Amino acid sequence: xxxxxxxxGRWISRHRRVFVLTGAGCSTASGIPDYRDENGEWKRxxxxxxxxxxxxxxxxRRYWARAYAGWPRFSAAAPGxxxxxxxxxxxxxxLESLVTQNVxxxxxxxxxxxVIDLHGRLExxxxxxxxxxxxxxxxxxxxxxxxxAWHAVSVAAPDGDAQIDDVAIxxxxxxxxxxxxxxxxxxxxxxxxxxxxxxYAQARDALARADALLVAxxxxxxxxxxxxxxxxxxxxxxxxxxxxxxxxGDDLAALKIEGDVGTVLTEATGRNGRV
Ligand SMILES: [Zn+2]
Numbered sequence: 001x002x003x004x005x006x007x008x009g010r011w012i013s014r015h016r017r018v019f020v021l022t023g024a025g026c027s028t029a030s031g032i033p034d035y036r037d038e039n040g041e042w043k044r045x046x047x048x049x050x051x052x053x054x055x056x057x058x059x060x061r062r063y064w065a066r067a068y069a070g071w072p073r074f075s076a077a078a079p080g081x082x083x084x085x086x087x088x089x090x091x092x093x094x095l096e097s098l099v100t101q102n103v104x105x106x107x108x109x110x111x112x113x114x115v116i117d118l119h120g121r122l123e124x125x126x127x128x129x130x131x132x133x134x135x136x137x138x139x140x141x142x143x144x145x146x147x148x149a150w151h152a153v154s155v156a157a158p159d160g161d162a163q164i165d166d167v168a169i170x171x172x173x174x175x176x177x178x179x180x181x182x183x184x185x186x187x188x189x190x191x192x193x194x195x196x197x198x199x200y201a202q203a204r205d206a207l208a209r210a211d212a213l214l215v216a217x218x219x220x221x222x223x224x225x226x227x228x229x230x231x232x233x234x235x236x237x238x239x240x241x242x243x244x245x246x247x248x249g250d251d252l253a254a255l256k257i258e259g260d261v262g263t264v265l266t267e268a269t270g271r272n273g274r275v
Contacts, residue, residue, distance in 0.1 A: 004257045008268040011240050011255055012089075012214070017096040019210035020086060021228050025217025025243055025261045027102050029080035031073065050190040053183075054128065060183060062166075064174035067186070068143050068150075074104070074122070075137065081262030082217060083110035089269040090114065097206035101218060101225050103188045116203045118195055118224060120188035129182020136186060139175055146173045195224050207231055215241040217261035220248040229253075242268075 012018060024034040052059040079087075087110040089095045098115045100107055103122040107115045125134045150172055175184050189195055207213065213232040220226040229249035232239050240255040241247055242264045250256055257264055 004255075005259075005264055005267045008240060008242065008255060008257055008264065011212075011238075012094070012268060015212035015238075016094055017210045018094050018212045018214055019097045019099070019207050019228075019232075020095055020214045020216055021218060021225060022082070022086070022098065022100040022102060022107070022216045023218025023220075023225060023243075024102060025219075026082040026086075026100075027077070027080065027104055027106055027217075029082065029260075029262050030077040030104070030106060032077050032102075032104055047191050050192040053185065053190060061172055061174045062169050064143070064184075065169045065172040068140065068147070068172070071136070071140050077104060077106065079106045079110035081266050083107050083112070085262065085265040085269050086216070087111035089265075093269065096210055097203075099203045099206065099228070101222065103186075116199065116206065118189070118199065118203060120186070122186050122188055124187040125184050126187045127177035127180060127182045128185055129177055130180040132177060132179050133187070134184075139184070142178075143173075143175050146175070189224070200224075203228070204231065207237075208235075210237060213237055213239045215239065215243065215247065215249060215253075216265060217243055218247065219243060219245060 024032070028034050048059060048063050053063055083106045086095065086098060086107065090098065090112055096114070098107060098112050099118050100115060101118050103117065103119050105117075105121050105123055123136045125136050125139050126132070127134075150168070176182065177184055194200075207228055210232075213228065215225075215229065218225050220229055226248050229239055229252050231237075233252040238255075239249065239253045240257070241249055241253045242257045242259065242261050244259060244261070247256075
């Protein structure tokens with residue numbers, strides 16, 4: 001175990017109620033790639049903005065074509081070392097709250113219980129017209145039935161969509177609400193959208209009860225995550241960060257470890273979990 005990982009293990013065991021904020025870096029080992037590189041810059045075309053999704057038919061069609069193509073790989077992803085380490089730590093140690101920016105549900109599948117899905121879950125779909133909720137898995141079959149001849153070679157992206165060519169997208173028939181004909185949207189926070197107020201309040205209250213903040217696998221480039229680091233810093237709550245690459249919170253952290261979040265957390269919490 002490296003010195004820095006040992007230091008993180010000691011840092012964890014010094015606290016009683018650790019609030020953990022996780023991001024895309026926890027799920028890359030599960031085959032769900034991160035949008036951002038090690039400098040926090042976009043690796044590929046930036047994700048869909050909510051305003052364009054709501055108002056432009058071409059954007060709506062492209063979103064759903066990519067989501068449809070990416071779903072088999074996204075839904076087959078299994079929890080990785082980071083998810084397993086956090087679930088074990090919650091069962092055995094002082095992990096009090098787990099707030100994730102990921103929409104893949106992998107923390108819950110690994111066994112974590114006190115999870116707040118800050119940006120929602122991709123497995124649920126909501127109608128923007130009548131607010132009816134449906135399951136994303138069931139919608140996949142509906143889309144398949146409406147697009148019997150449609151095939152695309154997909155490359156997964158973190159929100160479950162895929163990179164596919166524009167010609168294929170032209171012929172794609174996107175889904176509509178079967179009750180009102182309205183636009184359907186996965187129940188996740190899109191770029192340009194706010195985290196629902198009650199969900200944010202729940203996470204903020206959890207942070208107020210915590211005596212330490214650990215950021216795991218997030219560059220904190222999205223403000224909805226970064227503001228937890230700001231709040232902790234302002235409240236004098238110590239911050240540790242485990243991430244591959246720089247983060248927006250590095251200057252606020254008492255401890256920063258560069259590395260694979262699964263490996264680091266497994267080593268650092270393994271000892272803590274046995275206490
Ligand atoms: Zn509807």
